[in-house]
Amino acid sequence: MTCLDERTFVGRDILSIDSLSREDIIHILDHAKCLKEKTSPDLLRGQIMGSCFFEPSTRTRLSFEAAMGRMGGSSIGFSDETSTSTQKGESLADSVRTVEQYVDVLVLRHPKEGAAQLAADICSKPVINAGDGANQHPTQTLLDLFSIRECQGRLDELNIALVGDLKYGRTVHSLAMASCHFNMRLYFVAPESLEMPKAICDRLREQRVKFSFHRSIEEVMPKADIIYMTRVQKERFSSPVEYQRVKDSFVLTPDSFDRAADHLKVLHPLPRVNEIDKRVDDTDYAYYFQQAENGLHVRKALLGLVLGKLH
């Protein structure tokens, strides 16, 4: 689907954060802010969203469906591949061609990278990428940016620490690339085997983004405005010994904040396991549940924009 009008979002596919300019991002966040303050219960009345989740999701799928419902629209679809004709050998292309007959917008999550691009190429309706393998998850990045702006009052020139699995984590890759628009200073806190990939670092250098590598959260705590936590998974390590050695360096507890700035906030794309101690939830630093809520408002804004009901 190509955008009917390059100057607006009407009919536009939302496939990756890279395809959004600084102005695009701010436009989306501004609408999300308005909708958070006052929802529009009839904005999408009569519109139908295709909720096509070829792999399980909780937050993303439910927030998209809630976003649609809160604005008067409805959604049809499926929550995992086992309930689709994929089990009978149907291709993704055929599935998309079928579903697009019934809906006004397609929201797609798929385990293979580039699936959303394929869907967009063949679908006449706007496609929103809800996550394609390890590739992109643009709506997560948008809600991350919304949350950062909300809790810090701005996006420009912030110090952002990205912590945990920076090698395989699509959320941190995407957020790092989005930071190019806002002159953010990045701190990469990860074990050596899970460092931010060279390809991402090369692109950041091309965009003149400043970043540095660190082995513990403690090193960056005094400087950070935002700490973005991700889970260090045991299965990512070839050596259990190495995992045991590093795992506690990437866990937040209430004691971690001794040298933290008062305005510091902690984000996490969730679900979390043990990388944020539950006692942190009750501190002023925790912002990850507000972050999860913001997914609803950002997705409301996106749906409204691509369906031409917001401008």
Add this chain to the structure above:
Amino acid sequence: MSVIECKELTVAAIRNGTVLDHITAGSALAIVKLLNLHQEGKTLSLGMHLPSEKLGTKDLIKIVDWELTPKEANKVALLAPHTTVTVIRDYETVKKFPVQLPDAIEGLVKCPNPQCISKHEDIPGKFSVQRRRHSVKIRCHYCHIGFTQDDIKLQQGAPL
């Protein structure tokens, strides 16, 4: 270079056909496969790792009774961007041109990323081409990962 050395190194002249010269050393066999020449029953002469003033070393292919079109030539550019194409008729050069990299390629190679949707659906590989000073990088249209020439794998039987 002495006359004897020249005679030893020169691949025989052809009456009618195409000469691909200044091929990146070591790429000739891949180009034969790329253009399906080994399955077309063409008479070929290959020289590999020949000395070259321009490139240091080069490969060379002569194909008898076959003229490479510019569209076909652009496929060669992906593997050997410095190749020159000379069309010969009656021992005379009638056309000579360098290969040019297209801005996009489709149906030529499959994405090397095993997690790319293009490996799991019946669709041709599709890439944008990015030129660097001494190399070429292709970026998959679907998964957006960039690959160097070393990463590229040829897709069997890709149509021209």
